[in-house]
Amino acid sequence: MAEHFDDIPAIALGWHRDGTGAALATVVQTWGSAPRGVGSQLAISGQGDIAGSVSGGCVEGAVVVEALDALEDGAPRLLEYGVSDDDAFAVGLACGGTIRILVEPVGAALPEALLSDLVAARQARRAVAYVVDTETWTRRLVGPDDSIAQARFRSDQSGFERAEFVAIHNPPxxxxxxxxxxxxxxxxxxxxxxxxxxxxxxxxxxxxxxxxxxxxxxxxxxxxxxxxxxxxxxxxxxxxxxxxxxxxxxxxxxxxxxxxxxxxxxxxxxxxxxxxxxxxxxxxxxxxxxxxxxxxxxxxxxxxxxxxxxxxxxxxxxxxxxxx
The missing domain is CATH 3.40.50.720 (NAD(P)-binding Rossmann-like Domain)
Structure with missing residues (x-):
């Protein structure tokens, strides 16, 4: 299920443009009883400020550390975390699970122009999908007519198509x-x-x-x-x-x-x-x-x-x- 509409990409873009620096963390896969759904996002500023969430509090601290490292070296990274039963219980779940998170520093890995186009599409209520190839790290935006994303737009479901992660951004x-x-x-x-x-x-x-x-x-x-x-x-x-x-x-x-x-x-x-x-x-x-x-x-x-x-x-x- 898609998350309720938020302005996380816009917040990340703002931090990047004001010189603070920003990274976007996105849940790309989940197993078991994960606290947040695929497509959920967390923006991290170069000063360690955050907006949004990727786990309901279980792994945010670790993701912030990785995001700050990513801002230093400019490289994206795929992270995997196990959510223990104790941590899961603390955020209201019956059992734990595993989440996979993509961290992308804005500017170095995620081009500012591409993020700007994504933010503009969201603000204009245009359905758009952000597609990133996790093998070649190429990125693009596609619309509802693109074959790779058609079914995902209708189901509001972000996810992997082979090595490509398709993040659906439907209007509210x-x-x-x-x-x-x-x-x-x-x-x-x-x-x-x-x-x-x-x-x-x-x-x-x-x-x-x-x-x-x-x-x-x-x-x-x-x-x-x-x-x-x-x-x-x-x-x-x-x-x-x-x-x-x-x-x-x-x-x-x-x-x-x-x-x-x-x-x-x-x-x-x-x-x-x-x-x-x-x-x-x-x-x-x-x-x-x-x-x-x-x-x-x-x-x-x-x-x-x-x-x-x-x-x-x-x-x-x-x-x-x-x-x-």
Missing amino acids: LRMIVVGAVHIAQPLVAMARLAGFDPMLIDPRETFGAQARFPGEVISHDWPDEAMAAQGIDARTAIVTLTHDPKIDDPAIITALRSDAFYLGSLGSTRTHAKRVERLTQQGFSEAEIARIHAPVGLDIGGRSPAEIAVSIMAEIVRVLRKGA
Whole structure:
């Protein structure tokens, strides 16, 4: 599973550019019950400051020492650490494991220009993979269409392809929920737990009130305007929940014209048939309309708002990981 989005590469780039020096440490393989997943990163400055983590505290000290040595000699290195049962227990694991960590000094091994391009892609929400050959130490950035990384982009899974380590940097997942109804309350909570950044849209201010959705991002603009301002990409899921064509339809039309990986709409089969008629009159083809998951959610027999939210969340994850 991918880690939640962070700015570790940007921090390393900043340290390098201000003259402090920086190295990036990346978990490239794990065995057993490792504390941090493959792709997790730790930035180390030339002064020994750190950001991020590669083991939850078990081996950070040793990695910092190796990183400072790497800054001295300019050479990358692959390190392997066993996490003892005692150390594992200290960070909340049932048993120990082994982790393999790649340390790269910025500038000497990892070119500044390449790291700068990686940081720029992340900031622009462009999916990119950093590929390093651990035999020749050649490095490059590739996009989602590159054959070596295609499957890894979809699964959010960094890892080795023979001697090449492929570090996936997908943009953060987002979910736009149109309609601040009862189902939306458990759905935005589940979305956040699953690693999505949720946003609610409802022009009806009584529904989309902070008191009903404490701490959530809520827009009272019309959906097409709010979605245009937000920007919709291939890491965005969209769910419409109002049943009201005046609110749902502008959101659906905007979503169908976007790269959103998921679009689901609440409503019965009969309600959806009327929706299809309206969209057909708007000029959408049968194939385009077929992108809509309706009635929304997996058929698990859910009745309560929370159970329906579970079915929606499950369907979104299925489409994200397995495709439509």
